[in-house]
Amino acid sequence: MQPIKVYNGRHGTGPNPWKVILVLAELDLPYQIEWIDYSESKEEPYVLLNPNGRLPAMVDPNNGVTLFESGAIINYIVDVYDKNYKLTYGDDRLAEKYQVQSWLMLQMSGQGPMFGQMVWFTYFHVEENLTTPLQRYTTETKRICSVIDNALRRRRAELNLSKEEPVWLVGEHYTYADLSFVMWNRILLNQSTPEDGKWEDEMPEFYKWHESLISLPAVNKVLELQAECIRTMKDSANEVRNRQADARKI
Ligand SMILES: N[C@@H](CCC(=O)N[C@@H](CS)C(=O)NCC(=O)O)C(=O)O
Structure with a gap:
């Protein structure tokens, strides 16, 4: 199985992409995080994946499925991959x-x-x-x-x-x-x-x-990964915060 791509905003403070990653990790499915800056999220090519210009979006190359909205993505992953009903009921x-x-x-x-x-x-x-x-x-x-x-x-x-x-x-x-x-x-x-x-x-x-x-072990592992991303990556959400801080001065 090829990894499922989850688009996440650098450097990972936003909660919504991680909701999807938690489900992937719990089901032990291969995934790959695609990082983008928040400033790129309102423009093409990203809006071709998520017309709402927010994170996450998901691309599953195994089935040629592209989705936005974390709830819809979770529904898809569980429907398609949780055959033993680990995270749902039949x-x-x-x-x-x-x-x-x-x-x-x-x-x-x-x-x-x-x-x-x-x-x-x-x-x-x-x-x-x-x-x-x-x-x-x-x-x-x-x-x-x-x-x-x-x-x-x-x-x-x-x-x-x-x-x-x-x-x-x-x-x-x-x-x-x-x-x-x-x-x-x-x-x-x-x-x-x-x-x-x-x-x-x-x-x-x-x-x-x-x-x-x-x-839960899988949840714990994802939380550690998030902490590591926050520690080591550029904070693109800061751009938004700085814009707001500048606007407050005017
Ligand atoms: N309902 C959406 C919410 C998505 C959302 O607001 N994502 C945040 C990151 S956690 C975002 O993209 N923020 C940037 C912005 O609002 O422009 C979902 O659950 O996928």
């Missing part, structure tokens, strides 16, 4: 098969955009300290975390699991839905705490779930 578990989709949709429509806007208004927006949008996106971000925290608590009770056992969003094993949340949660948990306490106290199931996910 037609004999129809409810679970589509519940996994529900959570991926929440990740794509809720977690990604809300967390993303929170980061934007914290670090990138031209006007600094705009409290209303920041409050809105921070509240939404925490609300989504608490949706997950509550769902995991209910699952633990349904499955009668002890406090020490890991619990997952759907069924009894982790799926691509759990994995899809890792990269954004990592940014959130590394940078902030809930207003009046620690994540482990305020949202214990959410916190433990994230800890279980980042301890």
Whole structure:
């Protein structure tokens, strides 16, 4: 099998390409990261792969398939390559098969955009300290975390699991839905705490779930690779940050 190409923005701080890479790594599939500068992402030739001009895009030379949007790419990889249902459920578990989709949709429509806007208004927006949008996106971000925290608590009770056992969003094993949340949660948990306490106290199931996910060997390996890329490569996202900083001075 030829490696699946995943386009990533130099130097790899953006979470979305890594969501795809986590799934590829979990399925032990060969992949190759194609690095581009963020400044090249809005122009041809890249927009021929991703008309939305964002990262990631995926090219699978084995089947001649080119896709954009991380959720669609994950769906494709799992449909085509996860024949043993390591990260999903088969037609004999129809409810679970589509519940996994529900959570991926929440990740794509809720977690990604809300967390993303929170980061934007914290670090990138031209006007600094705009409290209303920041409050809105921070509240939404925490609300989504608490949706997950509550769902995991209910699952633990349904499955009668002890406090020490890991619990997952759907069924009894982790799926691509759990994995899809890792990269954004990592940014959130590394940078902030809930207003009046620690994540482990305020949202214990959410916190433990994230800890279980980042301890998975394949996930851990990808996180190390990301850290290495950030350490050793040119930071093209800095160009965006500098442009914003200049605009703030005007
Ligand atoms: N919904 C898209 C979001 C893609 C996205 O926003 N990617 C970021 C990198 S993680 C990006 O390209 N940012 C540059 C920009 O917004 O111009 C997906 O999940 O693929």
